Amino acid sequence: MRAVTSKQQDVAGSGGTGGAGAARKLNGYVGFSNYPNQQHRRSIKRGFNFTMMVVGESGLGKTTLINTLFESKVYPASDSAGDGSPRGTGAAAAVVPPAGVDITSVSADIVESGVKLRLSVVDAPGFGDAINNDEAWRPILENIESRFDAYLAQENRVNRSKISDNRVNALLYFIKPTGHGLRAIDIEFMKNLHTRVNLVPIIARADTLAPREVELFKAKVLADINYHGIQIFKPVSDQFDDPETVADNRAIAAKIPFAVVGSDRFVDRADGAKVRGRSYPWGVIEVENEDHNDFVALRQMLLRTHTEELRDETDVALYESYRTQKLLALGHVQDGSVFREFNPRARHEEEERLHAAKMHKLETEMAAVFKQKVQEKEDKLKKSEEELHSRHKQMKTVLEKQRRDLEDKRSRLGLPDAVGTAPAASAGTVGVSFVDPAQRNAVSKDKKKNRFF
Template sequence: MDSTLNPLHSTRPDTARPKSPWGRHDPYVSMEELGKSFVGFASLPHQIHRKNVKKGFEFTLMVVGESGLGKSTLINSLFLTGLYSDRILPNTSEMIERTVGISKKTVDIEEKGVRLKLTIVDTPGFGDALDGTESYYPVLDYLHEQFEQYRMDEMGKHRTQIKDNRVHCCLYFISPYGRGLKPLDVAFMKDLQTHVNIVPVIAKADCLTKAELLRKKETIRREMEFHKIKIFEFSDCDSDNDVEWTRQDFEMKNSVPFAVVGSNMQLRMDGRKVRVRAYPWGVVEVENPDHSDLVHLRTMLVRTHMQDLKEKTQDNLYEQFRISRMNMRSPSMSF
């Protein structure tokens, strides 16, 4: 047999492997790549991207805090929606008498062809009663029920149809009044930390001067460390060579707890629409990093760490819950 025809005994120098016939049909392959050996597995991230975009994304966010701290307004500002445009605030007597409840609202948001199903879980009545010792139990019960329902669905027959109602993040609103955390804040967050990712925010930050705000942030950090309260930890920056990403990551980490200002009012300034809070002495631009941490909070929740929040809910918080349920003798769980 002619050795030139037998690849096992070829005396010719090694040549590049023939290009994949599918390469020219792949829109993600550049002309430079077509000139090289190409199998095609480098397009796997694009396959996942296309599949996820087609299916859409889901995210559940809980907001907890006293009435009057601007929770609803902040949600509207964060996601540029009118989710709470019809909200009616209770009067003082109603706030004192009512118990803590759970309210859910879902909105479908689309941006550049990407769909997000956003579920907001509100906790009206939290912290309104004169004695708030047990006011947060309904919230913990709700979080536990979502974990338990997910666990039961995993054990069922139709696992491909599991609906994930678990809460991926909790924005915990801290009052701007007072020195630091209240006893209710400490007690609640210590129980809350095993059920959901906590992201603390200082509400209505425009009530404080910059110096007061810096002192309050530092006080809250010290108190959370003293009481061993675990909040959501930012993952390390993956791209050390990206200067802009590194700077943004540094600013977000140093903004915690996020000092936020929300507003439904828009004014046209310098040819663009700006969300502001108007006062006799001027305006506060809620999306201006010099006035509020709203942009940093939005960046963290949506652009950089939404997937991290979901993965930590699944891999850490839910997994710990699942293991604890397996180790329990009693089928029920109490706090």
């Protein structure tokens, strides 16, 4: 356990984020360092699930390799005998019409040193056996995605106390040892499934090639995989691995694709020892001899060192990618701000900046509205003034016309000007001549009219 001095502890504890992530000095044994042991006991009690899929043409030794990996009859022999030779004899056994790609699964409970393993082996008999194999990969992809869908449906249940995980953790793809690189069916299969499962390429029946031919064939296969951008599972080291683990990972990665030989029979070696392998007139191929094939490296990666990494890669990367695509296709959109860590000070500054920008925007809008209202008011007043001037001019014109009409009437009647007659009338002069009543009424009406102008 790493510890710091009291001075370092005080400095770390007075940081801006409360000293998060800094080590603390302990004065005694607390006990949380025993947590890995608790996890170990829990794992032993619950056991493990591991699902493996094998894909390849018939006769490449898939069943034999599975049984050799676990040193037991995990998968019943169907298309081959124990030594890898075709089962049955005669024309009846040689002529078997292909029935398309079928998906079969076998489960077995294995116990080793008190550790329980629930193993599921999924096979795809009929793959590559038909004349037209354009979409032979589709039933396999649908099976893998259906397992993802089943796991997603269990996650969405109300009660998730018991979730059965049957997702494929590793797919062993058997490559026919042609010596000429990947075939079209191999490339098409890997390109369509490498984003859904951990691909582990295997060169089957490596004993049919010479050691130099195996090396050249591996180089061609890797070149084709890199050219087509196919992702395969490779052991990756990190900063927490010790030098020995890093060296083992590099050694395993250097053997990919694995050239393997499978056999569930024991044969006698030249020195009399019994070994698991195959006997030929020129010698014995030992399955567990690293100088003969890569079976030991394959078993090391699958069952001894990277089993949990295969499960974790399936859960964290492959399944999460499929789940995200599935939910987005259904219209589910996640808010990026939910469950996101943030700095309170930075968030406060961001809120202040947004508030200032909002206030500036409101002030700008209010100034624009005020300017628009003032302009509208000025236009209205200007229009009203123009209307008043026009009305005044019109009324002045009417008044002038009425005045001219009145002067014409006076001149026709022979009456004096209004200015001259007003004093005489107000003084009450006796010598006023008689005026006709009708004429007096007309003059009175004209006066009333002129009084308003």
